[in-house]
Amino acid sequence: MEAVRSLFTRSNVCPEHPRQSGVAGVQALDQNLPGFGPFGTAGAHCFNPSHPAFVRIAAMTAIRQQFPVLRLGRQYLRPIAIPFLNLPFGHHRRSGEIVGWSRILDDEEAVCVLNSHGTNSRGARVLVDPNLNPIGSSMTVILNTAEAGNPGYTGPHKVKSMVTVQRKDGAAYVEIQSIPASECLILVNHPDL
Structure with missing residues (x-):
């Protein structure tokens, strides 16, 4: 025994x-x-916690824990428009472009935007739910992985900045300025929750 x-x-x-x-x-x-x-080794990891990739993943994990919509919300792939290519809203099958999706929980919407291009900055318009985000409302950036991995980041969409919800031809969308290659943004319509 x-x-x-x-x-x-x-x-x-x-x-x-x-x-x-x-x-x-x-x-x-x-x-x-x-x-x-x-x-x-035993009881230790081999990760460098100050490495930019580790810092970005830690920031994403912390935001996911803070906002239930990112864990429990229904998920929707969002059509995007690419103004510089004159592409209207749609699910464009072009590699290396912006990918956008929403997580919705009750009246909360979180929009996740990923620049899937490995070397170039990209921007796009990403559709949002018009019932949850009326014209003139705004969404707040709660995560910008470029900023999380680089404290001296000076680009667009800094954390706590706001992006106005716009309308065109009945579609509600947010305009995402060029974000660096392989970076991610998360915006929410209720940042106080």
Whole structure:
């Protein structure tokens, strides 16, 4: 019974090395095998928490925790218009362009915008729900991964800035200025929640 109980002690739940083969593994670890975890470590990770990619992912995770609409909302792919290419609102199958989608929970809408181009900045108009975002209302930027990864960011759509909801031909949309390559924005219509 003591051997079984020792299997579930904290030190044995995440051992530094794998157990020995066979019956001997109940009592002892095999010191000749590399430890668990990245590069044979145990209880540590090999990520650099100050790396820009790590910082961006941490910022996205924090925002997701803060706003229930990003976890629980219904998700809709949003048509976009690309003014510089004269493309009207639609689901354009062009690689490297802006991708937009909404998460909606009750009267909250979060618009997520991704520049899928790997090297060039992009902008577009992204449709939003006209019933939740009447003309003249605005959406607030709650995440800009370019700003999160670069504290000296001077581009458009800084966190806490507002983007006015506009209308054209009955469609409600937000105008997204050029955002850097491979960056993401999240805007919400109720930032106080």
